[in-house]
Amino acid sequence: MSKLQNKVAVITGGGSGIGRAISLLFAAEGATVHILDLNIEGGQSVVSEIANQGGQGFVHACNVSLQEEVLSIVNTIGKIDILVNNAGIAHVGNLENCKTEDFERVFNVNVKGAYNALYAVVPKMKENGGGAILNLASIAAWVGITDRFAYSMSKGAIFAMSLSVARDYMADGIRCNSISPARVHTPFVDGFIAKNYPGQEAEVFEKLSKSQPIGRMAQPEEIAKLALFLCSDDAGFITGNDYPIDGGFIKLNN
Incomplete structure (x- = not known):
């Protein structure tokens, strides 16, 4: 039986990589998938793949760092059961190699982008009696990674925001978790x-x-399988947790 039958899922950055794998798997499990992506061509390609496998998907051109765009799109979707905050960018460099514009670019996409999606979707989930949120953090939120100052900052924020949302909206039937992939x-x-x-x-x-x-x-499909579990009713007793999916990186790298 499909795990996400009759669910509506919003996936940011769903046009490539991990987001693509999550979009395809969620659609295969019965969800109607809405991809928010700056890369409209990539999103359209994934929607075509979803259609070819008999699912339903839509793509919305969106810069997640712009709250007005996110709100406008979310308001056209209607009922939303699942939000996956996947959109993100990287930056290589330590503190001294991280210019203001680098820091702000990573912050605007990775942190503000997640905030904008949460800000738009959570009220809808409250109206509908609940939902499941999954934010993509990183092993960089757990351990020090060389030359990843701005990126680590952003993923640490994702980790903390997930806990805050989980705590504040538990009574509204909203679960919020994060996952921390390695490479x-x-x-x-x-x-x-x-x-x-x-x-x-x-x-x-x-x-x-x-x-x-x-x-x-890891392969993107392996990340998608964990995402599916955490966004499905099978994980109904799970909220406020982060799940490293890291091939042993955090605890076994000695």
């Missing part, structure tokens, strides 16, 4: 390696893979 093999990773380590792609990919004690990166 996941997405097109972004391949592009990052190609851009920063030309001619060393295979060597760097192997090094990054081996930095997980389990010996490899």
Whole structure:
């Protein structure tokens, strides 16, 4: 039996990578999926995949850092049962290498973007008697990662916001959790390696893979399966928790 039958899910950044995998799996499990993504072409491609597998999906061109855009789109959707805050960007550099514009760019997408979606969706969930929220944090919210100052800041905020929302809206039937992936093999990773380590792609990919004690990166579909569980009724007794999905990175990297 489909785990998300008759549910409506909003997924930010659903046009690629982890967001794409979550969108496809949620649709396959019966949800009507609304993708909010700045990359409209990527979102349209995922919606086409959803249609080809017999599901229902929609894409909305959206800059999640702009509250007016998020509110406008959410208000057209109507009832929302699930929100996945997945949209995010990275930045490489320590404190001294993080310029104001770098810091603000990461903050605006990763932190303000999640806030804007929460601000728009939570009142609708209250009206409808509840819902499930999943925010994508990171192992960078748990441990110090070299040269990830701005990114770590943003994911630490996601971690804390998830706890706050879980606490404040428990009585409204709203559950809120977060997950903390380690490295996941997405097109972004391949592009990052190609851009920063030309001619060393295979060597760097192997090094990054081996930095997980389990010996490899995660696949987006593995992240999506955890997301599905936490957003389904199977996780009805779970709120206010963060779940590392990290190949042992946090506790076994010694």
